[in-house]
Amino acid sequence: MSERQLSEFADKHAWQIPFDTSPRHLAGPGDARHVTHGLAAAGWTRTSDPLSPRMVMTSPDHRYSLRFTPESGYISAWWHLTSEPFGAEPYWYAAFGELVPAEVLAAVTDALVIPPPAAQPDPWRTLNEAGWARDDSGVARSTDGMCTIEHRPVSELHDTPEWHIETHETNFHELGGRRIWHAHFHQNVSAHLVNAFVTALTGAAPLQRGMHEPTAHYRAVQEPSPLSPQQVVDAHTDRLKAITAHVRAARRRQTKPAPAPVHTRTAQPAARR
Template sequence: MAVGQRQLAAFAETHLTNVPFDVSPRYLADPGDARHVTHALAAVRWNCSSDPLSPQVVLTSPERDARLSLNPLSAPLPCWRVEGHPVDGPYWWAAFDELVPAEIIAGLTDALIPGHSADQPDVRDVLAAADWTVTGRNGQVSSAHSPDDMVSVEFHDDSTETFSWRIEARAHPGEGPALWAIRLHGQTPAPMVSGLFTALASSEPVQRAMSDRTAHYSAPKEPSPLQPQQVVAAHTNRLARLRSQARAQRRRQHTAPDRPAAGLPTPGHQAPPVPGDPTERPFVTPPRTPRPHPQLMEQLRLFLSESKRILADWDAYSDQHSGPGGWPLDEHAHGRRASRRDADTWRAFNRIRTDARHLLHTAETQLSALPPTTVQPRWAWQLATLSDALDHLEALHARWLETRTSLPAEARPGTETYGLALAEHHADAWSYLDTWAIHAQAILDIHTAAQQAPSPLAPAPAPAADRASTAGR
């Protein structure tokens, strides 16, 4: 499953019309948008096996060793449940009540994404650094309380409990009914536990709409410095980062050990450039007169058309060569086909690569001059998202040129070492290229709106009666 334009547009539609407010402490905020969790997992190829017309969501990892279920109708039972059943480890689970903020749940689920650092801080250190009161012996946490005493943590290390971690937020400091609860099985892996507590104890506020309820009336809600477009762009960028992280980790796992590592540096040697290879050219050409704008618009249309075809071909291949759960039947063949998709998308982007920044600046200028009644709310954040993706693409291109320079002398174009390094560059860039494939239509839409908008220099048409009298004279 992938997070495509339709899903991102639906997310944007929700948040672009809301004035964001910061809520802190985050554990007293309302649940927020569940897509903070589900979009992240879907972006890294978790498969959705639930009925799309049902309120329940079920996602399964590509390796089928973890599962997330969200059932809003299950209250008062936990609405969220995450289960892990790895081949080489014990079964574990985590359960979250309906009112647990999505950002806290994501602390655990993000740790399930390939590439997440296994070197996570100890829970005791995380809570102590956030000024929580912690008790325990021998470096273990037996109980903890938030600075305002609204959240309590208990750890049970005996076999009489069906869970080992119990985390509860209460209506009053140290007492009163529970606002929400989290339960963790004793075998929950340490990175997931650490990720959860890091998100729970974070002092960073979470953004909520002005009209959203909070889990507790005492939770401060202040106007956020973020604009709605920035909230949406942060979500899009988060998905791109997690997707890139997961792809990089899977490439490392599926690289044969007897293959030479891509980009082993050998000082003093430089591989020759590839004749006609567009990756050898500067990402942005030196100052020059841009191509005529109508020509750039046509090249942008061709890029969008080609990228759409490339993605459709990839989806058809993936559907044909994947099992019922969405995992590849042959990981190596799947990886090779993904590399081809990445390279093809990069080549398609070369149509506009050197003029992409000019395209953005022109669209921003056109957007600022449009009558407000003709402006779509999503255009501003889409341009911001495209600009951020272009920043990453420029940085990745500069890193590729450095990598190519450091390749061994024998790593000429056509060799496996060169090919692996170039494929890794294309793979790192793909998620940002995909961002352009999804959102660059906004540049065309803004251009069309600018052409149809009345020119501020054109005189207002005379009334029909005046024109008739003038013609009579």
């Protein structure tokens, strides 16, 4: 991360009056630099044409990449996160629509660049703790009914199992209406990455959006935030520092030389006189 990049982020947010915006699934995309700055802090670099609106960021080991394709249209996903096969780890991908909150997507990329937990979490448990009820078909719904999460099995429409998240319009006659945004995770995506998305999406704390910044839907509730613009900037900077520290510590552990073996001297028999 360069000082200029951080300064440009600060310049934008220092002059925006922050508004607490909830629920999170209706908060709107926010600032995409929550995602890209986090990856840059972990050592990822832009490998696409700097003058193109299409962006590709690649991890230092070239195993992971994030593509941003705003020309893909309203229906298609704008963000694609992929992993190349490596050793016993298979290929996987995740895709996110235009209006997925950047902070929620950043929770996934943050979880990707730091060491995974010792035990894999259960996204269903996270949903239960957040109060998202599951219906008879196994679909979890937000309290307003506008966001659904399901683990789709193999079917005629789906070649592989996948986690599918969708926010959509509702009316008095039906639960599902026009799609607002969607996200899905391939079956090989680690559970801790899915859980990072679910945890960030279902969090009770509001997201900050600037005055007049578009949300994903008119039913999003906005109130003046107790946070100052500078506090919003400081929180972003502190997060980037934490990511860098985690990544550097992990690299030190990987490159730390193994301790030298201890050689014990074998007792020699006493010389005969």
